[in-house]
Amino acid sequence: MSAALKGVMKQESSLLLSTYERFPVLFERGAGVYLYDAQGRKYLDFLSGIGVNALGYSHPAIQKTIREQSAKLIHISNLFFHRYQAELAELLTGISGLDRAFFCNSGTEAWEGALKLARAYARHISHNGHKPRTGLLVMENSFHGRTFGSLATTGQKKYRAPFEPLVPGVTFVRFNDVADLKKKFSDSICAVGLETVQGEGGVRPVSREFLHTARALTKRSGALLLLDEIQCGLGRTGRYFGYQNHGIKPDILTLAKPLAAGLPLGAILTTSAVAAAFHPGMHGTTFGGGPLACAVACTFVRTLKKKGMLAHISEMGAYFYKALLRLQAQHPQVREVRGLGLMLAAELDSTDHAKAVVKQMLERGFIINRTNDTVLRFLPPYIIEKKHVDHMVSALDQVLSANPTSPAARNPARSKQ
């Protein structure tokens, strides 16, 4: 461990709130699909800052936009006009089929705004004298962020419990359980909300039947379908948006992670009908949608729209998926391989195993992540090539070979005793 890293670790341990357990690496710069630590050691990055650095590091078009726009105007507040909110909204409505956009700073803020919009819309359409519907149906095992509304709709107890009581009116449905969804849906529900591919919950794509059922139920009753594509949207699944794999459209869509190529920016997209529920003063932000972040996001979306980009994501995703299936065939500790496009996962047989694999991969210079205890998650930048996949998979092969399934893990029922 370098002296620089040791120093930073010591300082942080006494100066910061203790919210993260970081890996002991001090990163200094990145280029393409590689990161370099303070000692100049190179790492192949298959996590992209949790799906944020979708164009990798030091992308020339992104750098150019940041350089030029930061020299002109970084922030102006939402009291005045600048060019780039409308320009970005035009790009995003063009690829999503939705009509209007609101810009904020992060994922959780986008989801908070989506929940507020859903409640406001229910009020907006409720007939005089009738109580508006307020119920929110959301998913077990989901993740929508750390602020109170997002937390209240996040279907994982470990995140919610320390902060209760949370926002009322929330009911959880078993993800992909159509019968449970039908049972819990009623006229008191104003919105059904889900991730098109659950990310933090272990990379679990929604089933076609479940998504179509949610769309049909909400449409019939006048409730809204909210899709959180903060992680799986904007090209990650090989389409612009995850729902485009299923031939439906949400009423409200939330975006963030890769949107401004590393700068903080979130977005709510919606239909004109739903947008009518907000009027000036009901929602807002100081930083959100600033000229620098929006100009960079325009460059990001234009790059995503370049010929061959989505096809490349799909092709690399399919290539990587097949390679992971081959690993599964060779290593019994790989329980399942799943995902869509370049949002992939390999579920292992135990938490300890997954922890050891992530740590040993890092020691070898490969960045992957563990989520939902036992799941290895891969969110590589869209610009990876087959050689990067080969490199990653062969390292994973070696690390899995060095960590064979323990007898206890092979028989989980017995290991509980």
Ligand SMILES: *Cc1c(COP(=O)(O)O)cnc(C)c1O
């Ligand atoms: C990351 C994430 C969020 C929260 O985004 P932040 O920017 O961390 O607030 C919400 N929903 C999904 C699906 C995410 O992956």
